[in-house]
Amino acid sequence: MSIEAPADRRAHAKLRGIDHLLASARYSAAGLLRLLGETAFRQEIMLGAALLALLLIAGVSPAMLLIQVVLLLILAAAEALNTAIELIVDRVSPEISTFAKQAKDLGSFAVFCLLAGNLGFAVAALLLRI
Numbered sequence: 001m002s003i004e005a006p007a008d009r010r011a012h013a014k015l016r017g018i019d020h021l022l023a024s025a026r027y028s029a030a031g032l033l034r035l036l037g038e039t040a041f042r043q044e045i046m047l048g049a050a051l052l053a054l055l056l057i058a059g060v061s062p063a064m065l066l067i068q069v070v071l072l073l074i075l076a077a078a079e080a081l082n083t084a085i086e087l088i089v090d091r092v093s094p095e096i097s098t099f100a101k102q103a104k105d106l107g108s109f110a111v112f113c114l115l116a117g118n119l120g121f122a123v124a125a126l127l128l129r130i
């Protein structure tokens with residue numbers, strides 16, 4: 001039988017309605033703060049700001065800007081999940097292992113795909129000026 005600490009029990013308490021919404025917003029804000037501790041994420045923020053500035057200066061349409069913002073948000077989501085995978089892998093397999101290597105490499109590839117997608121879309125929007 002496992003005995004939970006009071007803090008754990010509080011975290012597991014089922015909230016409803018507006019309390020649930022507010023708690024979810026707090027957890028997400030905590031996740032964002034944690035992600036800001038990652039160098040890769042801070043670099044992606046700078047890249048995103050640079051891409052959006054370039055598109056604005058080039059005068060692309062609001063629709064293209066919106067698509068770029070959505071692609072950048074998907075990239076941030078992938079980075080958050082990749083960081084979560086790294087945390088779990090480091091806990092489960094702190095030693096060198098094939099499992100840890102493959103799990104982390106797969107997470108890296110997911111982020112790479114979205115980086116390529118963001119850059120490719122920005123370049124296409126700039127060249128086509130749409």
Ligand SMILES: Nc1ncnc2c1ncn2[C@@H]1O[C@H](COP(=O)(O)OP(=O)(O)OP(=O)(O)O)[C@@H](O)[C@H]1O
Nearest residue numbers: 038040086093094095096097098100101104105108
């Ligand atoms: N426990 C491990 N066993 C085997 N290979 C590992 C292990 N930990 C990391 N690696 C290898 O090293 C690479 C980098 O892992 P690391 O944990 O340093 O990520 P990172 O460079 O900090 O990633 P990010 O910059 O996205 O935070 C992994 O993709 C994997 O190939």
